[in-house]
Structure formats: structure tokens, C-alpha cells
Amino acid sequence: MINTDSENPRGIVWLASYPKSGNTWLRAFLYHLVRIGAGIPREDDELNKLDRASGYEAKLFGLFQQFLGKPLAAASRLEVMGVRSMVQLTVAERMPNVAMMKTHNLLGEVGGMPTINFGASAGAIYIVRDPRDVAPSLAKHLGTSIDQAIEVMATPAFATNNNAETAFEIWGTWSEHVESWTQTPNPSVLVVRYEDMLDQPTEIFGRIAAHLKQEPTEDQLAEAIELSSFDKLKQLEDKGEFRERSARAERFFVSGKAGSWRDKLTEEQAERVLRAHSAVMSQFGYG
Numbered sequence: 001m002i003n004t005d006s007e008n009p010r011g012i013v014w015l016a017s018y019p020k021s022g023n024t025w026l027r028a029f030l031y032h033l034v035r036i037g038a039g040i041p042r043e044d045d046e047l048n049k050l051d052r053a054s055g056y057e058a059k060l061f062g063l064f065q066q067f068l069g070k071p072l073a074a075a076s077r078l079e080v081m082g083v084r085s086m087v088q089l090t091v092a093e094r095m096p097n098v099a100m101m102k103t104h105n106l107l108g109e110v111g112g113m114p115t116i117n118f119g120a121s122a123g124a125i126y127i128v129r130d131p132r133d134v135a136p137s138l139a140k141h142l143g144t145s146i147d148q149a150i151e152v153m154a155t156p157a158f159a160t161n162n163n164a165e166t167a168f169e170i171w172g173t174w175s176e177h178v179e180s181w182t183q184t185p186n187p188s189v190l191v192v193r194y195e196d197m198l199d200q201p202t203e204i205f206g207r208i209a210a211h212l213k214q215e216p217t218e219d220q221l222a223e224a225i226e227l228s229s230f231d232k233l234k235q236l237e238d239k240g241e242f243r244e245r246s247a248r249a250e251r252f253f254v255s256g257k258a259g260s261w262r263d264k265l266t267e268e269q270a271e272r273v274l275r276a277h278s279a280v281m282s283q284f285g286y287g
Helices: 023-037 046-052 061-068 077-094 131-142 146-153 174-182 194-199 201-211 218-227 230-239 267-283
Strands: 011-017 054-056 098-103 121-128 189-193
Touching: 011 023, 011 077, 023 046, 023 054, 023 098, 023 121, 023 201, 023 218, 023 230, 046 054, 061 077, 077 098, 121 174, 121 194, 121 201, 131 146, 131 267, 146 267, 174 189, 174 267, 189 194, 189 201, 194 201, 201 218
Parallel strands: 011 098, 011 121, 054 098, 121 189
Antiparallel strands: none
16 A cells, blocks of 8 residues: 555545445445534435445446446456556546545455555555354345355355446455455554444544544544444435445345344354354454
């Protein structure tokens, strides 16, 4: 990651995670943190305005198509990888300061081309979540059975497909994804656990704010945490459509609890997850 001038930092700060690990929750917090800090009043349909504080790299279909010279749906994965670094650099250059950007890409290469352009990056926040809790949530997101979701999570180099408005992402296995972002310590990459975000919100979200060079007051931090709580986000989704909800899922926000896998996975399913990912799980206190 590039080092940036503390007086005027620039580049992309990646909000990275394996899918269904709390990325949208983080984006909702940042939306309110930025809004509150700037003194901007609350608005209607806030759930669909998260991009005012952070974007989603895979959804930048206009920029991808500009460099591809054709629709995303007509492009191959390698063609997308051929322009991905340019898309990211363009985002970094257009922003007067840092650009917070969501990604589910693992940190690596496809066809010798990087998923993350280090030259356009200023840092990252990486969220890791117990894969046993990820599995049932991912199943709803993909519109599959839990068994199929567990298989996806254990499939090396697993990747999604390009479509009209979304560039493909490479997830890899859950373990590959987590290791890619966390195995090499880097002060510009803040790693947080989903479970700690739940149990110690003031400490963890305060650490996130500090990593982003934000200095909210205690009241501002508490308000941003409260307004982005799972219950609040679920209530907002109940009031209107959330554009980032998968067409295969009935809703986006289902269960934000930690340890709910005990009620959703069979013993055999939980053992399958543990067998596939025990080494990395143990590093983060799971298992």
C-alpha cells in the first residue's frame, strides 16, 4: 500500500471482506460517521445512499465499460482483469482525498494481474467473521442450500461472473480470502473481527474511525454506531427495497448475531466447515 501525506491523504481505502461478513454494516457506519461529522441532516432512503460515503468497486460498471469498450456482460474475466487496475487508479485520481471502496475480492492475482492496484491504494479495513455464521447467510444470498454454500466456501479460486452491472469478483475459499488479506502484517491494513464489532462496538468502531484519520466526539461515534446497528438496518430494509440485495434472496439483512450457526447448521455441516478451515479459524479464535 502506498504511504500518503497525513495532511492530505489520497488513494483508495479498501473495505474488504469475504461476502456476508459485515461489509455493508461497516459502510452504513461510515455513511453516518461522515454525515454526522459534516453536519448533514438525515435523509429518506438512507440504505440506498451508502455510496455517498463509500463505493463498491464491482458495481463501477460505467468505468469498466469505458475501458473495456464494450458491455461488462460481454467481457471475459481476463478482459475485466486487464482494465481493473486502470478503473481503480481512475477512482483514486478523481477523488480529492481518500476514496472508501467496498470489495469482496481476495488480495491476489488473476492471470498475472492484481485484484488490487497498490499504486492506487492508501490502506484497508478487513473484516473477518466465523465461517460457520457466514455459511447460512451466504446460502440465502446465493439462493442455494447451506450444503452448497459450504462447498462454495471450500472451492479454491471460486469466482463470480460478469453481468450487466457487476464486474466479477474472485473470492477463493474462505481461508484463501482471509489469509490473502491478513497473513502479511501491514500497518495500513486494519483487521477486525465481526464478533468484536458486536461485543465491543465503541472500541472497534473507534479504532476504525482512527484508522481513517477521523476524530469524532464520543457522542458522534455513539450516534453513528446506533444508527448503523443491525436492527436499525433491518428496519430500513423493511420500509423499502435495498438495491444491493441479491435477486436470489428474500432480504439482505437476516441475522446479525454471532454464534447463530448453532441453530442453523447440523453437526455434520459445522464439522465440514471446521475441517476445511480449521487452521485459519484457530488464528482468529474460532473453533
